[in-house]
Each structure stands twice: as C-alpha cells, then as structure tokens.
Amino acid sequence: xxxxxxxxxxxxxxxxxxxxxxxxxxxxxxxxxxxxxxxxxxxxxxxxxxxxxxxxxxxxxxxxxxxxxxxxxxxxxxxxxxxxxxxxxxxxxxxxxxxxxxxxxxxxxxxxxxxxxxxxxxxxxxxxxxxxxxxxxxxxxxxxxxxxxxxxxxxxxxxxxxxxxxxxxxxxxxxxxxxxxxxxxxxxxxxxxxxxxxxxxxxxxxxxxxxxxxxxxxxxxxxxxxxxxxxxxxxxxxxxxxxxxxxxxxxxxxxxxxxxxxxxxxxxxxxxxxxxxxxxxxxxxxxxxxxxxxxxxxxxxxxxxxxxxxxxxxxxxxxxxxxxxxxxxxxxxxxxxxxxxxx
Numbered sequence: 415x416x417x418x419x420x421x422x423x424x425x426x427x428x429x430x431x432x433x434x435x436x437x438x439x440x441x442x443x444x445x446x447x448x449x450x451x452x453x454x455x456x457x458x459x460x461x462x463x464x465x466x467x468x469x470x471x472x473x474x475x476x477x478x479x480x481x482x483x484x485x486x487x488x489x490x491x492x493x494x495x496x497x498x499x500x501x502x503x504x505x506x507x508x509x510x511x512x513x514x515x516x517x518x519x520x521x522x523x524x525x526x527x528x529x530x531x532x533x534x535x536x537x538x539x540x541x542x543x544x545x546x547x548x549x550x551x552x553x554x555x556x557x558x559x560x561x562x563x564x565x566x567x568x569x570x571x572x573x574x575x576x577x578x579x580x581x582x583x584x585x586x587x588x589x590x591x592x593x594x595x596x597x598x599x600x601x602x603x604x605x606x607x608x609x610x611x612x613x614x615x616x617x618x619x620x621x622x623x624x625x626x627x628x629x630x631x632x633x634x635x636x637x638x639x640x641x642x643x644x645x646x647x648x649x650x651x652x653x654x655x656x657x658x659x660x661x662x663x664x665x666x667x668x669x670x671x672x673x674x675x676x677x678x679x680x681x682x683x684x685x686x687x688x689x690x691x692x693x694x695x696x697x698x699x700x701x702x703x704x705x706x707x708x709x710x711x712x713x714x715x716x717x718x719x720x721x722x723x724x725x726x727x728x729x730x731x732x733x734x735x736x737x738x739x740x741x742x743x744x745x746x747x748x749x750x751x752x753x754x755x756x757x
Contacts, residue, residue, distance in 0.1 A: 434505040441501055442537050450493055452548070454536050456555050457488045459543060461529040473559065474524065482512055482528060487559070502535055511535070623676065 445451050460470040461483070477485035484494050498509040506514070512531065519527055532538070542548060 434501070435503045438501055438503045445500070445536065450489075450496070451536070452551055453488055453493070454497070454532070455538060455542055455548060456552055457484070458529060458532050458536075458538060459552060460488075461524040461532065464524050469556065469559075472563075481509065483524065500535075508535060 445454075460467075460474055464470045464474055473487045474483045474485075476487055480486075481494075481498065484497055486494075489497065498507065500508045502508060502511050504511065512528075515531060516522060516527060522528060533540075543552075
C-alpha cells in the first residue's frame, strides 16, 4: 500500500511537470508568433547593453515604480500584466519565479542577473541582435523613443519653467506680504506705545488734579503755573504730530482742555484769595500804624501838657525845697523816657 501510494505521488508529480511543460511550450509558441515577442527582445537588448549605453540606462530607469524594469517605455499595461503572469515550466509565473530567484540580490545587475532569466524563460537565442528584422525594429524603437523623450523633455522643461516662474511670483508676493506685515507690526507698536503714553499722561493728570484739589489752599501760584504748563504741553505737542484725530484722541483733548480750565480756575481763585489776604493785611497794618501814631501823639501831647504845667508851677514858685527839686528831676527824667519810648 505504501509503495503504491509513493508511486502514485511520483506519477502525479511527473504528470504535473509534463502538463506545466506542455502548457509553457504552447504559450511560448504563441508568444513567438506575437508582436510582443519582438518588444521582449528589445527590452532584453537594453538589459544587456545598459552598462555601456546611456540611452538604454535612461529608458530602464525612467519608471522607478516598474517591476523588474517592465515599464511603459517598452510595453503597455496589458502586455506588462501578461508578461508578469506568463507561466513557466515549473508552473510558477514569471513574477513569482523572479522573486524566488532574485530575492537574495541586494544589488540587482540587469545584464548578469535579470537578462539571463528573461532570455532563458522566453526562449530567446544568443545573438538575436543579428536576426533579420531586429536591427530595423530596434532603430525604429530608438527613433520613436527619442522623439517621445524630446517631447517629454520639452514638456518637463516647460513645467519646470512654469514652476520656477510661479515660485518667483510667490516669493515676490511673500516678500511684499512680509513687508506689509512688518510695517503693520511697527505701526501697531507705535500706536500701542502712544496709547500707553496717553494713559500714563491721563493718570499723571488725574494725580495732579487730585493733588491740586487737596492742597489748593497751600499751593503757591508758581508751583501751579509750572504744573499747568507741564500739563498743557501734552495736547499741544500731540496736536503738532497728529493731523487726523480719532474719537479717542478727541476725548483726550476734551479731557485735557477741561482739566486746564479747572486748573486755571483754581489758580484764579487762589490768586484772588491771596490778593484779598494781602489787601486785608495791608489795611490792618495801616490801621495799627495810625492807631499807634495817634497814641504816641496823644501820649506826647499829654506829657508836654504835664511838663508845661510843671514849668508853669516853677514860674509861680521861685523857692522850692530839696525834696521838690528831686521830684522835679525825677519827673523830667520820666518824661524824657516816655518821649523816647513813644518814638
């Protein structure tokens, strides 16, 4: 039983080989009578001469996504699909056979690795380049390819020129937009700085007004005038640099004008108070001086009258005692002191 089973398996294996071989031979005969076979020869020729021919190297590497270099340079999509699925004598497709045969190759050589497999599988004889009709077909292929390549190259150059022009225009627009943005940033920084300065000036002005209201009775005209001049300078200088005023600036000017009016009014009131105070002080000093002079005159007059009365008494009394004489000189000395004190 085991022997019969082994024989059956061996017969089945050889039968499958024969079947695959017959299928391969039939497909190969069909291929040799097809125009696709000539294209495969041209493809094989480029694989063999790629190291020495720049055009062949360029054609093979033109499509980087092509599987084993089977690209649209040599075949159309349907032909590429048929080639990759073409059956071999082992029963594997060409794509599977190439993967198994070349998977260990890290650096695939077209002339030494790939070309021999293509030549063997498709049954292409050595020296096929000298076959009748191949040279003519290959020259026609090269001519068509160069024409197509030049057209494609011109198209690529045109696209490259358009790309460079568009890139240049983009760079110009970008530079212009960047310049506008930089100018806008500087403008916003300037506006922001002006707003901060105005807020600080407003706060300073409010502090000044508060200080003036709290110390209006003790502030001197000179100090207030200095403060007024400093405050007034702000809107004047601002008006010189600003031609058009925004709503915020107009509000600021109105606020400064109102503050100026308040300060001037406060100064006028303070000046009037001081003027009134000086006037009342002068009046009081005049009254005091007049009263003092009047008192002095009255005292002098009374003293003089008393002295005249004393002299008159002397004239009437020729003989006076020693006590009276001493009293007389005491009274004279007292009179002199009173006169000196009053003057």
